[in-house]
Amino acid sequence: MLAIRLVPGPDRPDTLVLPVQPGGPDRPAALVPTAPPPGDEVRAEATALLPVARLTGEAGEVREHLRPGGTPARLVLLGVGAGDEPDWRRAGAALARAGKDETRITVALPPGGAVALRGLVEGLLLGSYRFRMTEAGGAPALAEVDVVVDDPDGLAAVLATARTTAEMTRLARDLTNTPSSVKNPEWFAGQVAAAAADHPDLHLRVREPEELAAEGFGGILAVGGGSASGPRLVELDWRPADARTHVVLVGKGITFDTGGISIKPVPAMKLMRKDMAGAAAVISATLGAAALRLPVRVTTLAPLAENMVSGAAFRPGDVIRHYGGTTSETTNSDAEGRLVLADALAYAVRELKPDLLVDLATLTGANAVALGKRHGALYSDNDQLAADLLAAIEAAGERAWRMPLPADYVEYLGSDIADLHSSPDRGAGSVVAALFLREFTGDLRDRWVHVDMSAPSWSDDVHAELTKGATGWGVRGLLRWLATLR
Structure with missing residues (x-):
């Protein structure tokens, strides 16, 4: 099962996941503000990618961008819809499936983040579930997820509840x-x-x-x-x-x-x-x-x-x-x-x-x-x-x-x-x-x-x-x- 931990900031991740919210009639999809925010270079690059990748911000959309020689080496844009718990749950499940070939990923959450955290964790753990009575095919590679939040200690109980539920x-x-x-x-x-x-x-x-x-x-x-x-x-x-x-x-x-x-x-x-x-x-x-x-x-x-x-x-x-x-x-x-x-x-x-x-x-x-x-x-x-x-x-x-x-x-x-x-x-x-x-x-x-x-x-x-x-x-x-x- 996935190991999920709360961290106050990304530690030079190989793969960084940034949430994306839908736009409106007169505005495109946009990055969700996170705490702490990504660096200026990464934010600018991700923003420029949104229209190219044709992201709508719908919950569960996943787009990966490779950055050879950069940190992070992979940038993942994740649609989180309205940002309510069901949409974060759907997004977490989609991320677990899309990241099956990764070993470790880092996900940035918005400030506060209790609703997002519960939905994301349940989605990750339930979306990555598989039942097999054979070893053929192997297990998904994804083993660790770091979740960047502004208050790791304050959100520990939310993580525990979501983990136990899943x-x-x-x-x-x-x-x-x-x-x-x-x-x-x-x-x-x-x-x-x-x-x-x-x-x-x-x-x-x-x-x-x-x-x-x-x-x-x-x-x-x-x-x-x-x-x-x-x-x-x-x-x-x-x-x-x-x-x-x-x-x-x-x-x-x-x-x-x-x-x-x-x-x-x-x-x-x-x-x-x-x-x-x-x-x-x-x-x-x-x-x-x-x-x-x-x-x-x-x-x-x-x-x-x-x-x-x-x-x-x-x-x-x-x-x-x-x-x-x-x-x-x-x-x-x-x-x-x-x-x-x-x-x-x-x-x-x-x-x-x-x-x-x-x-x-x-x-x-x-x-x-x-x-x-x-x-x-x-x-x-x-x-x-x-x-x-x-x-x-x-x-x-x-x-x-x-x-x-x-x-x-x-x-x-x-x-x-x-x-x-x-x-x-x-x-x-x-x-x-x-x-x-x-x-x-x-x-x-x-x-x-x-x-x-x-x-x-x-x-x-x-x-x-x-x-x-x-x-x-x-x-x-x-x-x-x-x-x-x-």
């Missing part, structure tokens, strides 16, 4: 990208244990199949029953002494989803290693909260199972008894995520009694049908809670859209043989799944948020700070939101 997002990407030939519930729980060991203040409990059976986690056991790799329930707890608010985060953790007996077609099954992206996000956010020592108690529940086809798999038409006793009829074993989440939500309400309850899940394909590939679908009966979380998600550079919970759709959940029908075939797939989950939130119903993030958990191409593959969606938004709680 590192936790990269962890979520790693967990999600890992093939399911490696990643089963036991492996995932082991990865959490290894990461949590770096934070002695974290409390970890992993329930294995025998404990799940003894305590009545029927949904997790049903979904995981068809696999040779038994299910788990990970409970990770960050308890700062000064916390006044307790948040429980729940993340769907299906380490591979065949669809069970309601088996998926091959095209729909190819990427089902990503079906635990919700669990990866909430675990990583909790580790981030501990690393940043946020003054809010965070308990994460990650129900982990592998939904496989075998003689032990649960069947369409089965009735499942969830934690706490509620029963559900399921006629589609490919609607398994809500079954494991129901157990975790019921446990959180009955035993943990938090102030706020949030779940993230790669739950339905209907999410992408409604909102496309880059938005999560957010559901809540609490207007303020929904607005606060949406604002944090947006500020973090992620996207979500609030969806309705229509009262008249609740009747779709009716069953002749159980308390609820978990997978009624009545349309509105993402909405009905959310309504089903709400039935397990008890007296926290008005303090609960569900986010269906199946679509934005994976990117099919490179876009801004996203790389192809797992996005780590949710980590950045959750950390922003948790940082606002007291």
Whole structure:
């Protein structure tokens, strides 16, 4: 991973990056004033290059100019758009990709620079991410970035926050990208244990199949029953002494989803290693909260199972008894995520009694049908809670859209043989799944948020700070939101 340090001035850099802002109808793109400014010769040369290089200043534009025998030997002009955090994030990602053949670069920031620094650092670290299980092709050469700011000590906390946020997002990407030939519930729980060991203040409990059976986690056991790799329930707890608010985060953790007996077609099954992206996000956010020592108690529940086809798999038409006793009829074993989440939500309400309850899940394909590939679908009966979380998600550079919970759709959940029908075939797939989950939130119903993030958990191409593959969606938004709680 890139080493990033704050410096008060450039130390005869080989490669100097200068930010460029857009012009207007009557003025060309221009260099952004930096602190300290580049030398007169470099500034004049860069200014003269702007029209020749046809820079507009749009965020993510990169132009390199060689200066043989000069210092710096390379001058890079970097478009930073409006200069807000998203544009700096986009610029940082573009710079990481453009500089892959460099070893070390120096980037000059404007005075103050907190917004620019956070965006740049997150962009650099997320844009340079890559996941490979082979050494073929080698790693990018870029290893060090010096960031020139006017107050290195004063901005150290901003750098630490940005670095931690990006590192936790990269962890979520790693967990999600890992093939399911490696990643089963036991492996995932082991990865959490290894990461949590770096934070002695974290409390970890992993329930294995025998404990799940003894305590009545029927949904997790049903979904995981068809696999040779038994299910788990990970409970990770960050308890700062000064916390006044307790948040429980729940993340769907299906380490591979065949669809069970309601088996998926091959095209729909190819990427089902990503079906635990919700669990990866909430675990990583909790580790981030501990690393940043946020003054809010965070308990994460990650129900982990592998939904496989075998003689032990649960069947369409089965009735499942969830934690706490509620029963559900399921006629589609490919609607398994809500079954494991129901157990975790019921446990959180009955035993943990938090102030706020949030779940993230790669739950339905209907999410992408409604909102496309880059938005999560957010559901809540609490207007303020929904607005606060949406604002944090947006500020973090992620996207979500609030969806309705229509009262008249609740009747779709009716069953002749159980308390609820978990997978009624009545349309509105993402909405009905959310309504089903709400039935397990008890007296926290008005303090609960569900986010269906199946679509934005994976990117099919490179876009801004996203790389192809797992996005780590949710980590950045959750950390922003948790940082606002007291």
